[in-house]
Amino acid sequence: MKFKELGISSKTIDALESIGYDEATEVQEKAIPMILQGKEVIVRSKTGSGKTAAFGISLIELILKDRNKQGVIIAPTRELAIQITDELREIGKRHRMKIYAIYGGQSIGRQISLLSKGFNIVVGTPGRMLDHLRRGTMKLDYVNWVVLDEADLMLDMGFEEDINAILREINPQRQMLLFSATIDSRIKSISRRYMHNPEIIEVGSKDVEEITEKTIMIKRQDKIGKLIEILNDNPEKRALIFVSTKRAVEKVCRILNKNDINASFLHGDRTQSQREKTINSFKKRHLNTLVATDVASRGLHIEDVELIINFDPAGSKDVHKHRIGRTGRMGKKGEAITFQDDEPRNEYYNTGRSRRSYGRNKRRMYGDRGRKSGGYRTR
Numbered sequence: 001m002k003f004k005e006l007g008i009s010s011k012t013i014d015a016l017e018s019i020g021y022d023e024a025t026e027v028q029e030k031a032i033p034m035i036l037q038g039k040e041v042i043v044r045s046k047t048g049s050g051k052t053a054a055f056g057i058s059l060i061e062l063i064l065k066d067r068n069k070q071g072v073i074i075a076p077t078r079e080l081a082i083q084i085t086d087e088l089r090e091i092g093k094r095h096r097m098k099i100y101a102i103y104g105g106q107s108i109g110r111q112i113s114l115l116s117k118g119f120n121i122v123v124g125t126p127g128r129m130l131d132h133l134r135r136g137t138m139k140l141d142y143v144n145w146v147v148l149d150e151a152d153l154m155l156d157m158g159f160e161e162d163i164n165a166i167l168r169e170i171n172p173q174r175q176m177l178l179f180s181a182t183i184d185s186r187i188k189s190i191s192r193r194y195m196h197n198p199e200i201i202e203v204g205s206k207d208v209e210e211i212t213e214k215t216i217m218i219k220r221q222d223k224i225g226k227l228i229e230i231l232n233d234n235p236e237k238r239a240l241i242f243v244s245t246k247r248a249v250e251k252v253c254r255i256l257n258k259n260d261i262n263a264s265f266l267h268g269d270r271t272q273s274q275r276e277k278t279i280n281s282f283k284k285r286h287l288n289t290l291v292a293t294d295v296a297s298r299g300l301h302i303e304d305v306e307l308i309i310n311f312d313p314a315g316s317k318d319v320h321k322h323r324i325g326r327t328g329r330m331g332k333k334g335e336a337i338t339f340q341d342d343e344p345r346n347e348y349y350n351t352g353r354s355r356r357s358y359g360r361n362k363r364r365m366y367g368d369r370g371r372k373s374g375g376y377r378t379r
């Protein structure tokens with residue numbers, strides 16, 4: 001659809017054309033008219049679908065109608081804050097808008113002098129914005145629009161309290177827009193607390209588009225051997241393996257290591273610094289295989305995984321979706337493999353059976369061979 005049909009000013013359309021935006025993307029087509037009508041929206045769509053311009057164009061058009069009011073965009077990282085600022089400046093270049101990026105690592109003095117001149121839109125990371133609020137160098141009294149971009153990522157990064165503190169400084173009657181790749185219970189909780197009957201806009205379903213899913217029916221005692229086989233067949237792929245309990249996570253990891261697979265593990269008992277170290281080496285590809293529980297993986301931003309293996313199937317559909325959502329991002333192909341045995345193994349852990357039966361179950365799972373010989377042989 002042409003931007004003209006969305007009721008956008010001709011100066012903005014000129015600017016959009018000059019940067020090669022001829023037609024609105026699907027998210028833009030759906031979100032912009034609603035935002036311009038004053039509705040609060042929660043937008044979920046995959047990376048690369050044009051969310052920045054969806055809120056950017058809307059904000060600029062709304063500010064044009066009332067230049068006394070300001071907009072604030074909260075983004076998770078300085079790179080993103082800079083990127084958003086650049087794009088909004090392009091979109092708003094015919095309107096003489098003051099759009100500033102406020103992020104950590106840059107001289108605060110410089111930011112203070114920018115802010116003192118007044119602004120139309122500030123794009124900031126949570127920590128640095130809060131810093132300015134506490135110093136009294138940024139006033140949000142005239143803010144009428146707030147955008148949370150990549151809200152799920154900000155929550156993963158532990159910014160919830162900072163975001164709450166910022167939102168408390170802004171007039172509760174403002175219009176709030178929330179963008180996220182997933183809408184989970186945390187996002188819903190934020191929207192319940194701060195938004196007024198938001199409209200939910202969901203575009204595309206990445207599950208179908210980019211993730212190949214495969215289920216392998218397999219006996220429990222054969223799972224570890226199969227896992228090793230798959231990993232050896234795909235040495236270049238970053239793999240995330242979900243296992244249902246902490247102890248089983250460690251056990252699987254140990255067996256992989258004994259079979260010369262460089263794997264590490266994550267679960268709720270590891271310290272924050274251990275987790276960060278592990279995540280970082282995974283991100284940098286020093287480590288290609290990660291074994292984790294759901295709990296450990298939830299609060300962390302692990303994406304761009306090429307292969308998800310559900311060594312133990314997820315306990316629910318939502319958890320399954322969340323797990324496989326870590327692959328197939330950025331338009332890359334992802335693969336998810338689920339091991340399904342005919343016994344519902346999760347019940348062994350959840351129904352309060354004795355430790356003895358847990359131990360028996362574990363032996364069934366890995367077999368005594370692995371215990372005695374100290375490692376499985378692949379073939």
Ligand code: ADP
Pocket residue numbers: 020021022023024025028045046047048049050051052053
């Ligand atoms: P998202 O935030 O959804 O991940 P971005 O806003 O970063 O996506 O946009 C992804 C890319 O698409 C960017 O390079 C952006 O410049 C480009 N883009 C956005 N809207 C349009 C459009 N209407 N026409 C052409 N390119 C667009």
Ligand code: MG
Pocket residue numbers: 051052149150
């Ligand atoms: Mg984005």
